[in-house]
Amino acid sequence: MVCAAVAVPGLLRSSAGTVCTPAASLRLTASALRHLTLASIMKSKRKTDHLERTANVVRREMVSAAKVCGAADESPSVKRLHLRVADKDFSFKAGQWIDFFIPGKKMVGGFSICSSPRLLEQERMIELAVKYANHPPALWIKKQCTLDSEVAVKKGGEFFFDPQPADASRNKKMIAGGVGINPLLSILRQKNDLHRERAHRGSGYEMGTIKLFYSAQNTSELLFKKNILDLVNEFPEKKACSLHVTKQTAQISADLKPYITEGRITEKEIRDHKKKETLFYICGPPPMTDFFSKQLENSHVPKEHICFEKWW
Secondary structure (H helix, E strand, O other): OEEEEEOOOOOOOOOOOOOOOOOOOOOOOHHHHHHHHHHHHHHOOOOOOHHHHOOOOOEOOOOEEEEEEEEEEEEOOEEEEEEEOOOOOOOOOEOOEEEEEOOOOOOOEEEEEOOOHHHHHHHOEEEEEEEOOOOHHHHHHHHOOOOOOEEEEEEEOOOOEOOOOOOOOOOEEEEEEHHHHHHHHHHHHHHHHHHHHHHHHOOOOOOOOEEEEEEEOOHHHOOOHHHHHHHHHHOOOOEEEEEEEOOOOOOOOOOOHHHEEEOOOOHHHHHHOOOOOOEEEEEEOHHHHHHHHHHHHHOOOOHHHEEEEEEO
């Protein structure tokens, strides 16, 4: 669940198993949506819940109906969902999250979107990856969510990437821990979409180099690793990744070995990739984001070049 984000002006403006059915009219009416969201907001009183933690964060006012059209285990502890959002007015920027309203449930979830905005534009779908937890929305996704389950969503968040064609090319370093990969994967996917578009048209946003550092306990918990490697290998002159595992016991597969480092992401690794105009994106558990943000500041990286989001 998202907690807080630091947005940087100019960088962040304002700062196998999936089955999808054809778009169908969702049965949640406008009045039902209003009742669902108002009831959730009124009854969601815990200080630790998503709505209270993000009360001051910019949101889209409108709530949109959505339907689960795909579900699969991304890892032993994370479920991947595809949601179809028929509302043509619903959009998002890479890196943003959604308020996730469940009929009959008091508490509202907050989950980062991990798909590119292009998937929504072309297929009216968004993708989430939700870690199993006792938090009611996450528990519902684990135990009760099925194909064609109806929910409601509202996009929000100030941690996002929204480049314009004339923006200067900047190199970027991304640091992710666990499910903190979700918003960064959305950004990585969008960057590849934009680079393909530029190659096709001969104009548009020019992508700088990107290096991703991503840490999890073991390779089975490195979410979307195949997708990440596909994105890196599509434009190897522009992208690279270092995947870290901290509690690996099983043998690492041959295809992953070239990318794997056993042990935590270190300050030295990040410092070695620091250049004057490098931008840093960090998303993970609060201790991780606090540590790297502080280390970068201590290394004289300007605060406006560091943007992070914390997940609890």
